[in-house]
Amino acid sequence: MAGNFTRDLTIRQLRALSTVHEAGSITSAANRLNLTQPAVTLQLRNLQTLAGLPLIQRTGDGMALTDAGAHVLTLVERVEAALKDCEQSLDMIAGRSGGRVALGAVSTAKYFVPFAIAAFSRRFPKIEVTLRIGNREEIRDALRGYDLDIAVMGRPPADVEVEMKPLGRHPHFIIAAPDHRLARRRHVSPPELANETFITREQGSGTRMLMQQYFERVGLEPKLGMAMDSNET
Numbered sequence: 001m002a003g004n005f006t007r008d009l010t011i012r013q014l015r016a017l018s019t020v021h022e023a024g025s026i027t028s029a030a031n032r033l034n035l036t037q038p039a040v041t042l043q044l045r046n047l048q049t050l051a052g053l054p055l056i057q058r059t060g061d062g063m064a065l066t067d068a069g070a071h072v073l074t075l076v077e078r079v080e081a082a083l084k085d086c087e088q089s090l091d092m093i094a095g096r097s098g099g100r101v102a103l104g105a106v107s108t109a110k111y112f113v114p115f116a117i118a119a120f121s122r123r124f125p126k127i128e129v130t131l132r133i134g135n136r137e138e139i140r141d142a143l144r145g146y147d148l149d150i151a152v153m154g155r156p157p158a159d160v161e162v163e164m165k166p167l168g169r170h171p172h173f174i175i176a177a178p179d180h181r182l183a184r185r186r187h188v189s190p191p192e193l194a195n196e197t198f199i200t201r202e203q204g205s206g207t208r209m210l211m212q213q214y215f216e217r218v219g220l221e222p223k224l225g226m227a228m229d230s231n232e233t
Contacts, residue, residue, distance in 0.1 A: 016043035024062035081146035137204035190218035
């Protein structure tokens with residue numbers, strides 16, 4: 001990138017790149033930003049001039065980021081998160097609000113997290129809490145994109161820099177129908193599971209990942225009957 005990139009770039013230029021990426025075209029991006037198409041094009045051209053590299057290119061499916069554009073998009077997400085934090089801090093200093101906390105939780109935690117939020121809100125009524133439920137991959141992506149302040153999950157993602165605080169144990173069990181031949185057994189050896197058919201969570205969920213790791217460790221290839229995207233199902 002050119003040496004004057006960070007010195008001369010503007011929020012408008014960064015938002016133009018981000019919005020074109022989200023909208024897929026300059027026309028749609030202009031509508032979202034309440035700007036003219038030439039204005040959005042000019043912002044992109046100036047940003048690319050500062051970067052010294054093409055950041056976006058036209059494809060058959062619309063406008064797509066180049067590798068350099070993807071790096072700049074990461075900067076946009078960090079800048080927007082910093083601006084939001086600053087806005088919240090100013091609101092708190094001025095007494096206009098008690099701040100906001102964006103909380104994410106993997107779906108297996110959704111039975112416990114609402115009670116924790118209720119207790120927190122009783123203690124800090126001016127703080128607005130939003131909750132997002134998803135599988136492990138979705139919550140990890142939201143953390144990486146700075147959409148969440150806090151996430152409740154089985155284990156922290158290895159590719160996102162976070163501060164971890166244990167909340168408690170989260171044991172996992174294999175369950176079966178009451179009349180299953182192994183249902184009353186307190187201990188089941190891995191070979192006894194070899195011919196069983198399993199119902200499991202979807203790919204990307206923490207439960208599915210732990211199950212796969214267990215069977216890899218004991219050297220078994222489980223037979224999967226179907227995958228479900230919720231514990232209730």
